[in-house]
Amino acid sequence: MGDIIKLTLTLTIISAIAGLAIGVVNDKTKDKIAAQQEQARLEALETVFPEGVRIVEMKNLGAGVVPDLYWIAFDDSADTVLAGYAFEVSGIGYAGDIKFMVGVGIDGNILGLTVLDHNETPGLGSRVNEIASAKYIWYPVGGDDGAKPWFKEQFVGLSSLKPIIIDRNLAEWHKLDERTQANLRNNNAVTIITGSTITTEAFTRAIGQHIAGYLEELGGYCCPATRKEIEAKKAVEAVAVETNDNEDNDTALLLD
Amino acid sequence: MIAKELKRGIITENPILILALGLCPALAVSTSVKNGLGMGLASMFVLACSNVIISIIKAWIPEKVRIPCYIVIIATFVSILQLLIKAYTPALDSQLGIFIPLIVVNCMILGRAEAYASKNNPVHALIDGFVMGLGFTVALLILSGIREFLGSNKLLDLLVIPGFQPMTAFILAPGGFFVIALVMGVINYAQRKKGA
Incomplete structure (x- = not known):
């Protein structure tokens, strides 16, 4: 006891x-x-957005398909012209969900894509973030060789309103010449990471499933919208304001 | 004495290559040198901390519940480490985040608690934690170096040999088993030759 x-x-x-x-x-x-x-x-x-835009965080209070939190970018030069949206999207990868953020212009073209969270196999699916540096170990100096994460790069400029095709006949995007890359863009197609088809499909599927619906509901892709129009159209509330480089005072307008 | 202890941790009693402890995390993270180094140092931190605490309180822990006690202590340090990594090195967190909780079930740490820390004084336990952690790190560096080179023709994310076609299998689990087996085989062969 x-x-x-x-x-x-x-x-x-x-x-x-x-x-x-x-x-x-x-x-x-x-x-x-x-x-x-x-x-x-x-x-x-x-x-996910091009340089020089003002990004505003938006909360969706309506029911619809648009996620609770999304971002709107305004073109800095005109200030009232909508440059695009950013959404957080999840796709089903090889090992759990792949969470990524995708920026789309008002015409539905992808502006940029970045991976927020994934559990993909190291050395295979995890190469979504790979920067295919052409640097060799015996040239340690020289810094940046301008290489970008090729997997995400290949989505830029593709249309999210049409299905994104996966081209299985070509090798990985960064190993192709410029003409083949342009051809892929024209066909709205991407290449896969060798040995990680499911990972690649997670991105194309998630974009195909969600983005067109979001844009349709936000009504932004048919014509350049002004900030006033958006505010009138949607019950939206801006919760935070991020100014990129110009500290203008009309940010208060959005907090009303 | 320090040299002797270092030799014990890295060579004669290497946790992975000689004692065959902690093989699970070793296989999971030894796909690249960066991951291997991060995991090795993280494990070393947890091992050193848990060894010291267990050595201090060993007299008060009843024999029957010692394993649960050790696990609670190890898990505590892993949780603390995870919070610290999240707060101060987000880059490491995005790379190693999902592997850090694996340290709790790293049998090297429980093994050292049971075999060494619970029988020795805190200072010796701390030294043991460091040298064993170092041995773990060195072994991970050897394994991950071989795997990253053969599996993706890279070391520390930099290319090694122009035109070398990497063998993806070495990045995957089967390749990990091959590499561990071969390295262990070489060490056993060397030791037998030395003994004979």
């Missing part, structure tokens, strides 16, 4: 101390972690 009490007590005390320790660390790091996540989101937004 006394034995049981001693065993229980020992485990209870150790668990309590462990819980307390994790609680303290969590308390100390949670602001920092939130800031890092915010930073990651900002960086993602910067990759």
Whole structure:
């Protein structure tokens, strides 16, 4: 009997101390972690939109298919002209969901794509983020050779309103010459990561399933819309305002 | 003494290559040198911390519940490490994030707690944690170096030999088994030759 009490007590005390320790660390790091996540989101937004646009975070209060949170970019030069939208989309990959952010222009063309979260096989599906650097190990100096993440790059300029075709006859995009790459673009087609067809399909399927519906509901892709029109059209509420480089004061307008 | 301890952790009692402990995480993360290094250092941190704590409280832990106690302590340090990595090195988090919880079930850490920390004083336990963690890291670097080179013709994300066609199988689990088996075989052969 006394034995049981001693065993229980020992485990209870150790668990309590462990819980307390994790609680303290969590308390100390949670602001920092939130800031890092915010930073990651900002960086993602910067990759999916072209340079020089003003990005505004929007909350969807209507029922529809549009996700609760999405982003709108305004062309900086005109300020009222819509440059595009960004959405967070999930596709079913080889190992769980692949979460990515995709920026689309008002014409439905993809402006940029970036992966937020995935659990794909290291060395295969995880190559969605690969930067195919042509640098060799014995030239350590020289820095950036301008290589971009080719898998995401190949989506830029494709239409999200038409199905994106997967071309299985060609090798990976970054190994092709410019003419073949242009041909792929004309056909609205991408190449696969060798050995990771399911990973590639996760992107094309998710884009095909969701983006056209979102754009239709937001009504933006038929004609360039002004900010006023969007606000009139949708019950939207802007929660945060991100100014890229010009600190203009009409941001308050969106917070009304 | 330090040299002797280092030799024990890295060579004569190397956790992966000699004691065959912690093979699961070793196979999972040794696909690239970067991952291997990150996982090795993370494991070393957890091992050193848990070894010290277990060594300090060993007298108060009843024999019957010692394993659950060890696991709680190890899991605590892993959780703390995960929060710290998320907060201060987001790049490492995106690369290693899903593998960090694997450290809890790394039998190298429980094995050292049971075999060493629970029988020795905190200072020795700390040294043991460091040298064993270092041995784990060195073994991971060897395995991941071979796998990254053969599997993708790269080391630290840089290309190695122009025109070399990489063998993707080495990045996958079967390749991992081959590489571990071959490295262990070479070490066994060398030791037998030395003994004879």
